[in-house]
Amino acid sequence: MQLYAHPFSSYCQKVLIALYENDTPFEFRMLAPDEKRNLVEFAKLSPMRRMPVLVDGERAVVESSVIVEYLDVHHPGRERFVPQEADAALEVRGMDRMFDNYVMTPMQRIVFDFIRAPEVRDPKGVEEAGAMLDRAYAWLDGAIATRTWAAGETFSLADCAAAPSLFYADWVHPIPEGLANLRAYRARLLARPSYARAVDDARPYREMFPPGAPDRD
Template sequence: MTLKLYAHPFSSYCQKVLIALYENDTPFEYLTLDDAKNGAELEALWPIKKFPVLVDGGRTILEASIIIEHLELHHPGPVRLIPADPREALDVRQMDRFFDNYIATPMQKIVLDRLRPEQDRDPYGVTEARSMLDKAYAWLDETLAGHEWAAGAAFSLADCAAAPSLFYADWAHPMNERFPRVRDYRRKLLARPSMARAVDEARPYRPYFPLGAPDRD
């Protein structure tokens, strides 16, 4: 039975799953949430309406990291995104959580604050989010020393998380020259065919970026 993915091309967490699917040329039906019918189906499956959501046969899988774990177990391909060695797998999962919690989350705080009415904005929270991103960039810059990819020599779940997180984070809170390894790593991720495809699919939606999409990437 064909996998069904409910997603939106401009969403960072959807891109995370799309990268995993594209890495292994995994066939799936892409149900974009521009279509009201797909949105209604998503709400019936998951009333909280957060996406991406994967449907595999009679099973509904939620949350981007869990979807990629599911793909690795049930639809593996030539690119192994979670190492077989449990110690190496733990390193990959740790980096995956780092990118979601300390890059994607503060980035989204900055972006979503701009969508609020001006009187309801949270400048203190945005300042905290920017500070967190600076700390995360600094830690990552040190951690990437001697690494080919986020968790070592092989592309993994961690890099699926890193690619869209760093892509949008640099739009929301640009990385400066103090973080050369992070900047180089971001460029390397954007050159990866799976990420390049996800970026190109999302390109038509750039005018909707609340902070104004930069004229690059």
């Protein structure tokens, strides 16, 4: 298999976690300006120009959640990312959507605003994104109060989504100290070998973070 991705991308990290969890063999196809061939191939594979893309034989799989589920079905390993039991699977998918839509999305809204020229920045949008993160943080702190991982006691797709979203969100809009459950969960994710490896992969690219990367993590 081949993964077209960049190690600093949050959605690419989501898939890398799943691949690393099960030691699934793959070839990393770097998406960067100096990798012209990869960029041309990627443009043909991803009509919306959104990474990552997983290529398995003649099949191209897009969207990070779908890629992780694809790995579960076609390249299963010791860790299963979506349970077979229907209600448990719904819980995992629900938490996956929670992290992607209400943590990752507002985090990216704040980050992308730093890329804009000062005269077209959107302070109201940034304020709204911060408010959404506050609501998400408060809800998540309660939801995981009695859980080791996002959807229970088993590492899952939801945790693959949570790790990069909370990692970057805390950089731009810190998790309040009073939310001890969520802060502890973020620390557990950072200590997970699969995500620690993804973080180390991305470490050389921290200067790319538009708001400026903090000297931690």
